[in-house]
Amino acid sequence: MLSAARLTHFTAPDGYRFAVHQWQHPRPSARLVFLHGIVSHAGWYPRSCRHLAQEGVEVHFLDRRGSGLNLAGRGDVAACRTWMDDVEAYLEQLPRDAPRLLMGISWGGALAAAVAGRRPDLLSGMGLLCPGLYARQAANAAQGVAIRLAHRAGFGKHRVSIPLQDPALFTTSAAFQEYIRTDPLTLRRITIRFAAANLQLLHYATEAPEAIHVPTLLMLAERDAIVHNERVRAWADRIACDRKETVEYRGAGHTLEFEPDPSRYFADLADWVRRFTGQRSANP
Numbered sequence: 400m401l402s403a404a405r406l407t408h409f410t411a412p413d414g415y416r417f418a419v420h421q422w423q424h425p426r427p428s429a430r431l432v433f434l435h436g437i438v439s440h441a442g443w444y445p446r447s448c449r450h451l452a453q454e455g456v457e458v459h460f461l462d463r464r465g466s467g468l469n470l471a472g473r474g475d476v477a478a479c480r481t482w483m484d485d486v487e488a489y490l491e492q493l494p495r496d497a498p499r500l501l502m503g504i505s506w507g508g509a510l511a512a513a514v515a516g517r518r519p520d521l522l523s524g525m526g527l528l529c530p531g532l533y534a535r536q537a538a539n540a541a542q543g544v545a546i547r548l549a550h551r552a553g554f555g556k557h558r559v560s561i562p563l564q565d566p567a568l569f570t571t572s573a574a575f576q577e578y579i580r581t582d583p584l585t586l587r588r589i590t591i592r593f594a595a596a597n598l599q600l601l602h603y604a605t606e607a608p609e610a611i612h613v614p615t616l617l618m619l620a621e622r623d624a625i626v627h628n629e630r631v632r633a634w635a636d637r638i639a640c641d642r643k644e645t646v647e648y649r650g651a652g653h654t655l656e657f658e659p660d661p662s663r664y665f666a667d668l669a670d671w672v673r674r675f676t677g678q679r680s681a682n683p
Contacts, residue, residue: 404445409492411464411485418468419489420460422448427457428676429498429523432490435460436505436531437597438563438586440467444504444656450665456672457497461489463507465593466586474558474589479513479600486514490521498523498675502668505625505653506531506597509604516603516610523675524614524642526668529623529653532605533630536562538598546594555592568624570657608634614642616671618664620651644671 405423410416420441431451435441441448441460448458464485465472476482486501493499501522503511508530515525538546549557563569564587566576579585589597617635619628628647635645646667648655655664 404448406468409461409489411481412488413481413484415464415471415485417464417485418462420448420458420462422452422456422458424452424455424457426455427497428455429500429672430457430459430493431500431502431672432486432493433458433460434486434501434503434507434510435463435466436507437589438561439505439654440584440586442467442582442584443654446661447656447665447668451669451672454669454672455676456669459489459493461486467584474586474593475556476590476593476596478592479596479603482510482596482600483514483517486510487518487521490514490518498672500524500526500672500675502526502528503530504528508532509601512604512608512611513600515613515615516607519612522613524616524671525611526616526618526671527631527635528618528655529620529626530617530631531626532601532634533627534625535627536625537601538594543598546591546598549591550595555590555595557591558588559591559594560588561586563625569654570652572657572659575654575657605634608637609639611638612640614640614675615644617643617645618655618667619645619647620653620655621647621649622651623653625653 405421407419408416409419441462451458462469465475501511508527509532511525566579615638651658
């Protein structure tokens with residue numbers, strides 16, 4: 400029987416305790432770990448999680464350290480390796496009696512790609528949902544230099560605004576735009592050292608997709624105002640694994656969860672998971 404979502408916590412290797420939203424199943428067909436975007440958190444995505452759970456998938460949605468329900472060190476991280484260590488430690492402690500899948504949404508796609516390249520032994524497959532590997536509003540070369548210099552000069556704890564303040568970048572839905580605008584858990588400011596770590600992560604995630612050898616699903620939104628789709632497609636073409644597929648949703652905005660009718664997106668997620676389990680849909 401499907402259990403309701405429950406909140407638990409996981410202690411990272413360095414002692415940081417972060418929130419995990421779980422949809423458990425007594426006999427899961429697969430275990431799927433979600434990673435959210437730079438400003439979002441697990442609370443943005445309950446509908447897709449419920450749909451997958453109804454299909455027999457055990458879902459684990461991690462709130463990134465300093466994001467969502469994790470108030471300690473808000474919008475801060477010491478180094479990009481910390482993010483990877485967090486995810487890898489969580490994956491390592493999951494049972495191996497079912498496929499383990501990693502799903503990165505937006506910025507979380509960069510983190511998922513980095514983990515897949517570094518620790519393919521932890522994964523049966525990876526999904527990238529409108530991944531923020533190449534952003535339309537990314538820092539240019541001069542801005543990147545400025546961020547690194549500020550970090551080295553001792554301004555690492557200084558806070559700056561994330562350049563994704565307009566909810567219309569995420570969705571055309573007025574209701575969900577208002578949700579983003581008023582959500583107290585949406586991350587709006589980060590430290591300089593977070594920004595520097597982000598540059599490191601993006602470099603690590605994009606420099607060698609040939610190192611990724613796990614089956615990969617890429618989902619793109621045709622009208623994504625955040626992600627540069629063509630550059631992401633070109634990057635994904637270089638992934639070494641032959642089992643890779645791309646789905647693009649016509650007319651969709653960046654956050655597929657917030658589409659007027661996300662049912663096809665939910666079904667596609669479940670179909671992809673079933674390819675690892677050989678099971679039929681629980682909701683024909």
